[in-house]
Every structure is written in C-alpha cells, then in structure tokens.
Amino acid sequence: MPAWPSCARRGALWRMGWGKETGMNTPARQRTLCREIRLSGIGLHTGEECALRLRPVDYQSGIRFRRMDVNDGDALVLASPENVVAADHGTTLANEFGVRIGTVEHLMAALALCGVDNVEIEVSGPEIPILDGSSAQFVSAIAEAGCTQMSARREPFTIFAPMQVADGDRLIAFEPGPRRLDIEIAFENCMIGRQSLTLDLDDDHDIAKLASARTFCRLEEVEALRGAGLIRGGALANSIVVDGDRLLNDGPLRDQAEFALHKALDLIGDLYLLGAPVNGRIRAIRPGHEINTRAARELLREAGAASGPEQREVMGALA
Numbered sequence: 001m002p003a004w005p006s007c008a009r010r011g012a013l014w015r016m017g018w019g020k021e022t023g024m025n026t027p028a029r030q031r032t033l034c035r036e037i038r039l040s041g042i043g044l045h046t047g048e049e050c051a052l053r054l055r056p057v058d059y060q061s062g063i064r065f066r067r068m069d070v071n072d073g074d075a076l077v078l079a080s081p082e083n084v085v086a087a088d089h090g091t092t093l094a095n096e097f098g099v100r101i102g103t104v105e106h107l108m109a110a111l112a113l114c115g116v117d118n119v120e121i122e123v124s125g126p127e128i129p130i131l132d133g134s135s136a137q138f139v140s141a142i143a144e145a146g147c148t149q150m151s152a153r154r155e156p157f158t159i160f161a162p163m164q165v166a167d168g169d170r171l172i173a174f175e176p177g178p179r180r181l182d183i184e185i186a187f188e189n190c191m192i193g194r195q196s197l198t199l200d201l202d203d204d205h206d207i208a209k210l211a212s213a214r215t216f217c218r219l220e221e222v223e224a225l226r227g228a229g230l231i232r233g234g235a236l237a238n239s240i241v242v243d244g245d246r247l248l249n250d251g252p253l254r255d256q257a258e259f260a261l262h263k264a265l266d267l268i269g270d271l272y273l274l275g276a277p278v279n280g281r282i283r284a285i286r287p288g289h290e291i292n293t294r295a296a297r298e299l300l301r302e303a304g305a306a307s308g309p310e311q312r313e314v315m316g317a318l319a
Ligand SMILES: [Zn+2]
Pocket: 105, 106, 215, 262, 266
C-alpha cells in the first residue's frame, strides 16, 4: 500500500466558511430527516421484497442500518468504509457479527446528495431495494420529508494535498479545490463507449441529473451474473441493459451521459460511507465499487479518524 502525505482532515470546513445550506461564512450544520420515511421494493441481487424505514436520529449518530430480521443485539450495521465486505457488483456492509446489508450505494448517494448526516435505516432483509435503479425515489422521498439542521457542526473530509488510489487503468484522485467531480468511463465495443463529464457537486441541476441516472449492464454479463446467483431481481424496470449498439429498454436514456452519471452516483454513494462530504476536487477514471470503497478507506486513514486496529481485524476476518 503506497504511503500518501497526510492531506485529509476532518472538521476544517467551517474554518473555510463554506456551507451549502447556511450560506458562505457560516459553518454547515449536521442534518437529519424531519420525519420518518417508508419505502419498499425488491433487492437487485436477492430478488426479495424488502421494506425500509428511515428514521430521524440525534446528531453525531451517523448513518446506520438496522436489520429487522435478525436478533436485536446483532442488528446494527454502521455505514463506514471499514465495514465494506464485498464490492463486486454493489457495495455490501457487515458488522462484527457477520450481519450484512447489500446494495447500499444508491441510498447512500441519495443521503449524500440531500445532505443527510444522521439517520437510522431499518431494513426488513439483507438488501436495500433497487427501486428504478437510480437514487431518484430516495431523493424525492427525502425532499418530501424535509431535513432539519442540528446543533452539531458537519465535519467534512477536506482535501489539503493531492492523493490518489490507482488499480490498473482505474484511478480515484483527490485534490484541493471546489467540490467538482471529473469522471471518465470506457466500455468498449458497445453503445456506452467512452464518456467523460465534470459535475458540480453543489449544483442543483447536476444533483438532479445524478439522482436519476440508472444502473446498467451489458446483455452478455446478465447470464454470468445470474449464474453467480446475482441480479435475481434485475429487470428492465430497474436497469438499463445494453446489447452491443442497442438499448433493450423501451424508453430513451434519461440523459445522454446516463452511464457516466450513474458511475458518478455510485462513487458519491461509496464515498459517503465516510459519513460526511469530501471537500475538494475528485477525478475518477473507470471507477467501480472496489476502488471507490478503497479510496474512502484511504481518506479515512489519512484523516486519522479510522477505527482502532481491533475493528480492522474484524473486517479482515469477514472479508
Ligand atoms: Zn449503481
């Protein structure tokens, strides 16, 4: 593992006078929901019906999942990059008892886009519902419920010096600067091809485009994924499916760059496992859950806020 200069520190944002909800020169405050939200749908991978209840919680509680179908004492799974136990076709978290919660990324992204810092997510099963494959329904439910500011300050991950995580032709890089995301994706030999775009993570128009970008896969992957026991709940109602130059879905894409937008959404969700926004510029080349969650872990380590070695050992045992 390469060593990076110490460059990400929590708690510095308010000193810079940045705060989206409260305006410049005012520290940003933590937020939670004004009231509870209920949603349900099927899990992309399990194909099982799953009900969610998002509940407001006190400040400094963070984002936590509670599995309602397991023993109460074992049921809590905290959103943290250190609790990621699988990142192949979605992001799966687990606690020290091995209790898992899968496909958390689109809900995490919605919480990031809406600036929700503290929430408990009760789940009736092992996977967050896929809904329409995007974060749109989560975002509109959160917007409808509304958010309330709390007394505690938000403590973002502020980037003070460049750092990067690379894996072959994949890269996630952070540098000081405005909250922009530059993303490039490449899926050769099909209609996705190469896409690149820059997003302003504080711009409502860009946030709306991100929220509605759906997950996608190529037809040739479908058989392999099904064979591996995945995407049992996959359907054209919750995924874009591409066959060479053809779109198998009836309707048009929601955006010309929907594929890149969805990869950006996944990255935003995975980074939000940190529990606070990244305050800096992000560059992502061919991002995916594996490298996204690794980048989140590195930021956490750099910020010096990592959990103790005890928890990391538990993680290693579960991985
Ligand atoms: Zn996704």
